[in-house]
Amino acid sequence: MSLGFWIGLIGATFAIATPLMWASLGNLLNEKSGVMNLGIEGTMYVGAFGGLAIASESGSIWLGLIGAIIFGCLAGLLVAVFTVTMGVNQHVVGIGTTLLLVSACEFVNRLRYGSGSLAKIEKFGDIIDDAGPLSQNWMTYFVFLILAPLMWWTLRSTGFGLRLTAVGEHPEAADVAGINVNRTRYVALVVGGALMALGGAYITLAELGTFTLGIISGRGWVAVALVIFGRWKVWPTVAGAVLFAATDALQLRLAITSTFGAVPNELLIALPYLVVVGALAIWGRKLRYPGAYLKPYRRA
Amino acid sequence: MTGSVPLIELRGITKAFGDLVANDAVDLRVDRGEVLALLGENGAGKSTLTRMIYGLSRPDSGVIKADGVAVSFSSPADAMAAGIGMVTQEFSLVGPMTVTENVMLSTCGLGPIDRAAASKKVAELASRLEMTIDPSAVVETLSVGEQQQVEILKALFNDCKLLILDEPTAVLVPQDVAGLFNTIRTLVTQGMGVIFISHKLHEVVEIADNVTVLRRGKTVATVPCEGLDPRQIAELMIGSPHAQEGQRQRDDNTNPGEPVLTMENLTVLGSGKPRLNGFTLTVYAGEIVGVAGVSGNGQTELVDVLSAARQPDTGSIVVGETDVTKLGVLARLDAGLGRLSEDRKSSIVPEMSVEMTLALEELDNYKHWGLLDKKAIRANANQMIQQFDIRARPTDAISALSGGNMQKVLLARSLQTKPTALVVAQPTRGLDVGACDYVYQQLEAVRDSDGGVLVVSEDLDELLQICDRIVVLLSGAIVGEVNAATTSPAELGLLMTGATGAALDQGSEVGV
Numbered sequence: 001m002s003l004g005f006w007i008g009l010i011g012a013t014f015a016i017a018t019p020l021m022w023a024s025l026g027n028l029l030n031e032k033s034g035v036m037n038l039g040i041e042g043t044m045y046v047g048a049f050g051g052l053a054i055a056s057e058s059g060s061i062w063l064g065l066i067g068a069i070i071f072g073c074l075a076g077l078l079v080a081v082f083t084v085t086m087g088v089n090q091h092v093v094g095i096g097t098t099l100l101l102v103s104a105c106e107f108v109n110r111l112r113y114g115s116g117s118l119a120k121i122e123k124f125g126d127i128i129d130d131a132g133p134l135s136q137n138w139m140t141y142f143v144f145l146i147l148a149p150l151m152w153w154t155l156r157s158t159g160f161g162l163r164l165t166a167v168g169e170h171p172e173a174a175d176v177a178g179i180n181v182n183r184t185r186y187v188a189l190v191v192g193g194a195l196m197a198l199g200g201a202y203i204t205l206a207e208l209g210t211f212t213l214g215i216i217s218g219r220g221w222v223a224v225a226l227v228i229f230g231r232w233k234v235w236p237t238v239a240g241a242v243l244f245a246a247t248d249a250l251q252l253r254l255a256i257t258s259t260f261g262a263v264p265n266e267l268l269i270a271l272p273y274l275v276v277v278g279a280l281a282i283w284g285r286k287l288r289y290p291g292a293y294l295k296p297y298r299r300a
Numbered sequence: 301m302t303g304s305v306p307l308i309e310l311r312g313i314t315k316a317f318g319d320l321v322a323n324d325a326v327d328l329r330v331d332r333g334e335v336l337a338l339l340g341e342n343g344a345g346k347s348t349l350t351r352m353i354y355g356l357s358r359p360d361s362g363v364i365k366a367d368g369v370a371v372s373f374s375s376p377a378d379a380m381a382a383g384i385g386m387v388t389q390e391f392s393l394v395g396p397m398t399v400t401e402n403v404m405l406s407t408c409g410l411g412p413i414d415r416a417a418a419s420k421k422v423a424e425l426a427s428r429l430e431m432t433i434d435p436s437a438v439v440e441t442l443s444v445g446e447q448q449q450v451e452i453l454k455a456l457f458n459d460c461k462l463l464i465l466d467e468p469t470a471v472l473v474p475q476d477v478a479g480l481f482n483t484i485r486t487l488v489t490q491g492m493g494v495i496f497i498s499h500k501l502h503e504v505v506e507i508a509d510n511v512t513v514l515r516r517g518k519t520v521a522t523v524p525c526e527g528l529d530p531r532q533i534a535e536l537m538i539g540s541p542h543a544q545e546g547q548r549q550r551d552d553n554t555n556p557g558e559p560v561l562t563m564e565n566l567t568v569l570g571s572g573k574p575r576l577n578g579f580t581l582t583v584y585a586g587e588i589v590g591v592a593g594v595s596g597n598g599q600t601e602l603v604d605v606l607s608a609a610r611q612p613d614t615g616s617i618v619v620g621e622t623d624v625t626k627l628g629v630l631a632r633l634d635a636g637l638g639r640l641s642e643d644r645k646s647s648i649v650p651e652m653s654v655e656m657t658l659a660l661e662e663l664d665n666y667k668h669w670g671l672l673d674k675k676a677i678r679a680n681a682n683q684m685i686q687q688f689d690i691r692a693r694p695t696d697a698i699s700a701l702s703g704g705n706m707q708k709v710l711l712a713r714s715l716q717t718k719p720t721a722l723v724v725a726q727p728t729r730g731l732d733v734g735a736c737d738y739v740y741q742q743l744e745a746v747r748d749s750d751g752g753v754l755v756v757s758e759d760l761d762e763l764l765q766i767c768d769r770i771v772v773l774l775s776g777a778i779v780g781e782v783n784a785a786t787t788s789p790a791e792l793g794l795l796m797t798g799a800t801g802a803a804l805d806q807g808s809e810v811g812v
Contacts, residue, residue: 157412157413157415158410158411158412158413159408159409159410159411159412159413160410160411162397162401162404162405162408162413163405163408163410165394165396165397166394166397166405169394169395169396169397170392170393170394170395172390172392173391173392173393173394173402173405174394174405175375175376176356176376176386176388176392177376177392177405177406177454178375178376178377178380178406179377179405179406180375288396291394291395291396299356299357
């Protein structure tokens with residue numbers, strides 16, 4: 001394998017990891033508060049579609065980005081109303097939210113744009129040109145250099161992080177300490193929703209410049225697995241995202257290499273998922289979930 | 301004292317849950333530098349009352365005055381702001397976080413935190429109260445006594461003036477109780493007020509200045525403790541003279557019968573040191589053997605191993621003549637090994653009815669053409685309810701029962717198979733005097749019908765009261781055996797903390 005192969009691989013790894021990073025950090029925030037949000041796939045979908053639709057209608061990619069954030073917040077709010085306020089089963093709410101949001105996007109897509117796809121927009125360009133793996137757009141730089149460290153610092157070194165952990169581990173103790181459990185969960189879900197939607201928006205606004213049906217293709221579910229893989233810690237989750245992305249980038253390249261011509265393409269496509277499942281099976285056996293995982297909080 | 305403004309004053313507090321009036325026009329007052337004991341049987345309304353003082357619920361009517369100002373707390377945050385702190389029966393600590401993090405949780409705000417500074421403050425506060433506690437220790441690794449200290453530190457960190465302690469001694473060994481009392485005395489000399497809830501009457505007499513007695517939700521008396529003897533308080537509590545103290549051992553010194561439960565060299569490995577380390581003990585027919593020890597010295601593992609919840613790494617368990625080491629729960633029941641586990645709530649299926657709970661371990665007896673014979677189950681339940689004086693109907697959900705009644709159901713379930721060996725863990729935790737008495741009678745009935753009983757308990761008074769002999773567990777092994785009739789709590793306490801002989805270098809979890 002040539003040097004060019006490896007440079008290409010590294011570059012692609014960061015690009016593929018970016019939406020997973022946004023989504024899994026958003027999901028990490030949710031899960032630290034004790035709420036599982038399976039609406040993540042739909043939230044990414046609405047970020048991708050909503051972001052591109054607004055960008056293409058308004059002609060401003062930044063308006064599209066802001067739109068994606070708002071849609072993400074609303075999606076998080078929806079999940080919060082059902083899981084936190086009403087205490088409905090989180091699996092049901094999450095999957096329902098995903099089905100609702102994906103269908104709603106496809107419905108609006110068909111009403112507004114018929115069978116044709118959305119117009120291509122001028123996507124976010126790389127902020128450094130001709131720099132090999134460093135040629136990435138700002139959303140990649142931002143998530144790796146700013147968001148991940150910020151999340152790590154927030155969870156570890158701020159009162160908010162401490163309170164979020166307490167709410168997710170032992171809401172009764174948090175309540176007795178004077179922390180508003182439900183409000184904290186609302187904040188986590190709304191902010192987390194925005195981050196997930198930005199992960200979706202990255203795909204349309206920065207990677208493709210257009211939208212096609214089924215565009216998220218399971219990345220949300222991967223993000224859910226990554227947070228578990230990362231044991232609800234920022235850096236292991238980042239490592240998981242990079243591992244998955246690297247495997248994915250590798251299989252894309254292997255598929256067009258003559259040596260691997262005989263390997264069924266489907267097997268190669270499945271490779272990153274198999275790696276994540278394998279890694280979860282090996283390291284994920286003695287997991288310690290947040291103490292109040294899946295449990296709505298009610299005062300006794 | 302009457303001239304000054306009380307720290308807290310309750311007037312005519314009433315709180316009802318549906319038909320049940322938990323508090324009925326309750327009055328209470330605590331002054332600066334006063335320890336007020338709040339006494340009452342289970343269900344007398346003590347917890348309801350303190351929860352209202354701490355903002356966890358609101359009274360239906362009545363006035364709460366803090367420092368002379370009428371207040372209405374809608375959350376613990378309001379109560380804390382008014383200088384009220386509470387250490388609840390079930391600790392409100394976040395296990396995976398450190399001592400410092402737990403202590404600073406309510407005051408840290410949302411922004412950046414300074415762990416080092418907070419840690420120093422916690423250490424200072426702790427040393428002022430003569431507590432030896434590492435601020436950077438992860439809370440779930442601490443002993444129960446230490447966790448309680450963390451709770452007290454938490455309250456003091458918030459500058460509380462009134463501290464409510466809800467049954468603080470229920471989980472402590474004698475030495476830790478003495479430490480707690482020293483802490484309380486230090487606090488009141490600094491002008492704080494303390495509300496102290498306890499079932500243990502002699503403690504109330506020892507630590508409190510005044511005692512307010514609740515009975516069925518009403519204040520029946522508020523009297524100074526000076527010169528009061530425990531018997532009088534017990535009378536106030538339950539309304540009639542009551543034999544609280546007194547030994548109940550076999551009066552005759554007959555030879556022990558056949559071995560009914562033989563545990564040989566039981567070992568359970570944990571990460572690091574073994575949790576149970578070569579535990580060897582034989583229980584004979586016609587005796588009650590107690591296992592004492594500071595929690596976390598292998599009691600849980602012992603009970604788990606005996607009740608087939610986990611396999612020992614080495615060793616054997618023999619019931620009568622049958623080796624049950626490798627047998628499952630039902631096979632052990634058949635062999636005559638009954639058990640009553642430590643945690644009532646994990647021994648029940650909450651939605652299940654009383655009658656089904658009673659039949660659950662014996663379903664084979666109720667088969668009728670392969671289906672359950674509901675009539676027989678009902679008949680059995682009715683019989684058990686009568687025989688064990690359970691205050692419930694067969695169709696009631698087991699989770700709706702009070703602690704005492706729930707324990708009666710579980711006890712009935714254990715005893716209906718007529719076990720020759722019975723293992724019980726913390727049999728009276730959280731039960732009131734009457735219910736305790738009842739449980740003791742049942743255990744004695746097993747002994748008197750030539751069964752053997754093993755009681756694992758953290759309540760020394762209880763062990764001393766009902767056991768014939770007591771073994772002390774430390775770091776997973778027996779470090780001593782005493783005759784219950786001749787020993788004293790102090791002697792047991794010393795054994796439990798490893799303060800005597802060779803036990804010292806085994807690394808007890810309690811500093812002595």
